Amino acid sequence: MNSEYTAVIQQEGDWWIGWIQEIPGVNCQEQSREELIQSLREALKEMLDFNRTEALSAAGSGYVEEKIAL
Numbered sequence: 649m650n651s652e653y654t655a656v657i658q659q660e661g662d663w664w665i666g667w668i669q670e671i672p673g674v675n676c677q678e679q680s681r682e683e684l685i686q687s688l689r690e691a692l693k694e695m696l697d698f699n700r701t702e703a704l705s706a707a708g709s710g711y712v713e714e715k716i717a718l
Contacts (some may be wrong), residue, residue: 655688657681668692 663685674695675682676687704707704711 653692655685657684657688671695 651656653671654669655666656669657664657716659681663677664681665675665677665708668688668691671692674688674691676684676691678687688716704709
């Protein structure tokens with residue numbers, strides 16, 4: 649499943665900072681725009697994997713997974 653997310657980025661002095669608009673807690677700071685984009689991708693993947701693991705753990709057993717699209 650391919651999903652798109654929105655990275656909000658800006659340069660502050662010598663640093664580039666950014667965050668993923670749709671997922672709280674995914675934010676990074678790097679010295680170049682390219683490094684920032686890569687760090688945001690990695691942080692987003694880690695957060696989605698973590699959230700998925702946590703959701704399944706909280707569900708315990710006897711659950712059903714259902715895909716929902718907007």
